[in-house]
Structures are given as structure tokens and as C-alpha cells.
Amino acid sequence: MFYGLSAFPLSPLRDGKVDEKSFLKILNRLVTTKVDSIGVLGSTGSYMYLSKDERRKILELSMDAAGDIPVIAGIGGLTTRDVLNFAEDAQKHGASAVLLAPVSYQSLTENEVYEMYKSVTSSLSVPLCIYDNPGTTHFEFSDLLYSKISSLPQVGAIKIPGISLDIEAAKLRMATIRKFVTADVKIGISGDSCAAIGLTAGCDLWFSVIGGLFPEIALGIAKAIRSGNVAEGLSISSSLSKLWAMFDKYGGSLRVISAAAELIGVAGENSLPLPILPISKSDRVYLMDILNELNVVK
Incomplete structure (x- = not known):
């Protein structure tokens, strides 16, 4: 379940509503490319x-x-009640696993986060992935909290935030996390710019934003590293450096990846949920140049 490339697609909107036609176009790209799993309603999927x-x-x-x-x-x-309802819906519709971040308006304590995961896992029949995304949730998991939550029933993976681009530091971080979690819990990397390093350092899978729109590129990185051709995987990732820089400029990937989806014709304009606004017109032109360089515009 938790291995390889997990592609996280955009949930494009049209006139403030889910653009079903565009969403299916994006999904079909992932199915055709045969990604290892599809992660919907993540941060790129604008779930909140x-x-x-x-x-x-x-x-x-x-x-x-x-x-x-x-x-x-x-x-x-925002509430445990809501999370339980969303978990029930996911299971009813046949999801193979669920992904949970500790989202809140008030700052949460470690005990509050633990109790939420405890409540949710007690009613799950599918595996759960802990979603550690401090840039969005403003909550930072400690390694001890990783340990405590990963021991709960049904916890199958942790989606960790970006890792050091220094390979030795990344390996050390992975070794530390492994000491705190049970052996059967998989560790997945997010933060696309450091994914190649994370996979090289020992992550079991990559939860990928670009994989949700350009699965061939992401699979190229993941398969190269999985087969032992680390240099090739790192080289492909390096070729995306301009895209990674745009992610950084906009404080994350959502605005940029939505613009990319619009530019290649799989989503209509204004596909973001308000109040989030699109990238600037000049950056759209620059992004189009990047996409042409990557040969992903057809």
C-alpha cells in the first residue's frame, strides 16, 4: 500500500465548484501512467x-x-467529530487508506493531537497515514509523538516534511525516525524538491505534488532511485530546479501546480478556491517557459 510513488492531484474548481471534467482528466493521466497510489483530498487537493x-x-x-x-x-x-465523519465517508467509498493532518484554529498540544488520532484509529478498518505538515498546520510532531501515534492500531505510514538536501544529514534523520516508529510503519517523503534525496536516504515512498500532474517525470525519479540508479534520479530532480524555486516563491506548490494545470489545458482558469489567488501574469509566462523546457506541453 505505502510504497513507490503516491501521486497527489489538484482538485480543480470552476465557478467555485468542483470541476469534475478537469478532475477526471487529471486522474486519467495518473491511471494511464500507473502510479503506485493516488492521494486525493490532500493539501494539493484543497481539502480544507x-x-x-x-x-x-x-x-x-x-x-x-x-x-x-x-x-x-x-x-x-477542524474537529475530531468532522474527522470521524470524513473517515467514515472515505471507507464507505472504498478508499484503501486515509491521510490525517492535525488541522486546527487553536494551537494544539501533543496530547490533543494524540487523542484525536487515538479516536480515529479506533474506528478505522483501513490503514492511516500520519500527515506531518507544519508549514500548513503550524503543528510540529516530535519524534516521541511519532512513536506514540505509530503504535496505535491501523497506523501504516508517516508522511514526513521536507528533509535536508545533504545526503548524510538526510540519512541520519531517517535513522533517527526509524528508531522511534514500529518496524511495520512506512516513512514517506513530501516536499518535492527534496524527494530524490529522501528516497535515496531510505524513505519507502514519495507523496508527490508533481506526480499528481506530471506522473511520468515523478515516476522517472522514483524508479531510477528504486533500481539503484541514484545519479539518474538526482539528475532528473535537478532538472526541475526552476519549478522547485517557484514552489518556494509562493510558499508551497498549490498556486504553481494549479497554474501549470491551467497552462497545459487540463484545468480551466481560476481553478483555485478563493481567497487563494493565482500566480502573477509574469510568473505564468515564466512557468510556461519552464513547462516547455520540460517538454510537458502537448
Whole structure:
């Protein structure tokens, strides 16, 4: 379940509603390329901006399109009650696993986060992935909290934030995490710019933003490193440095990846949920140049 490339697609909007036609176009790219899993309703999928009905529609479309590719569904919400409801929906629709970040308006304590995961895992019949995304949630997991939560039933993976680009430092970080979590819990890297290093350092899988739109490129990196051709994987990642820089400029990948989806014609304009605004016109031109360099515009 938790291995290889997990591709996280955009949930494009049109006139403030889920753009079903565009979403299916994006899903079909992932199915055709045969990614290892599809992660819907993650941060790139704008889950916190969608209503329960909109989330349900994303689940329905995903399960219909994915075929035999496992679907991981985000279940994050502001209250434990909401999370439990989202988890129930994900399981009813056939998700193979769920992804949970500790989202909140008030700052959360470690005990509050633990109790939420404890409540959710007690009612799950599918594996859960801990989603550690401090840049978005403003909550930082300690290694001790990793240890405590990973011992709960149904916890199958941890999605860790970006790792050092220094390979020795990355390996040391991975070794430290491994000491704190049970052996059967998989560790996945997020933060696309450091994914190649993370995989090289021992991560089991890559939770990928670009994999959700350009699966061939992401699979090229993942397969190269998995087969032992680390230099090739690092080289492909390096060729994406301009894209990584744009992610950094906009404080994350969502605005940039939505613009890329619009530019290659798989999403309509203004596909982001308000109040999030698109990247600047000049950066759209620059992004188009990057996409042409990468030969992903058809």
C-alpha cells in the first residue's frame, strides 16, 4: 500500500465548484501512467476548502476512475467529530487508506493531537497515514509523538516534511525516525524538491505534488532511485530546479501546480478556491517557459 510513488492531484474548481471534467482528466493521466497510489483530498487537493458534499464527490470520481490503483483519502478537519465523519465517508467509498493532518484554529498540544488520532484509529478498518505538515498546520510532531501515534492500531505510514538536501544529514534523520516508529510503519517523503534525496536516504515512498500532474517525470525519479540508479534520479530532480524555486516563491506548490494545470489545458482558469489567488501574469509566462523546457506541453 505505502510504497513507490503516491501521486497527489489538484482538485480543480470552476465557478467555485468542483470541476469534475478537469478532475477526471487529471486522474486519467495518473491511471494511464500507473502510479503506485493516488492521494486525493490532500493539501494539493484543497481539502480544507471543500464542503463535505464536495469531498464526497471527489471520492466518488476518484474511486470510479482509479481502477485497481489504491486511493488514499485525506480526512483532515477542524474537529475530531468532522474527522470521524470524513473517515467514515472515505471507507464507505472504498478508499484503501486515509491521510490525517492535525488541522486546527487553536494551537494544539501533543496530547490533543494524540487523542484525536487515538479516536480515529479506533474506528478505522483501513490503514492511516500520519500527515506531518507544519508549514500548513503550524503543528510540529516530535519524534516521541511519532512513536506514540505509530503504535496505535491501523497506523501504516508517516508522511514526513521536507528533509535536508545533504545526503548524510538526510540519512541520519531517517535513522533517527526509524528508531522511534514500529518496524511495520512506512516513512514517506513530501516536499518535492527534496524527494530524490529522501528516497535515496531510505524513505519507502514519495507523496508527490508533481506526480499528481506530471506522473511520468515523478515516476522517472522514483524508479531510477528504486533500481539503484541514484545519479539518474538526482539528475532528473535537478532538472526541475526552476519549478522547485517557484514552489518556494509562493510558499508551497498549490498556486504553481494549479497554474501549470491551467497552462497545459487540463484545468480551466481560476481553478483555485478563493481567497487563494493565482500566480502573477509574469510568473505564468515564466512557468510556461519552464513547462516547455520540460517538454510537458502537448
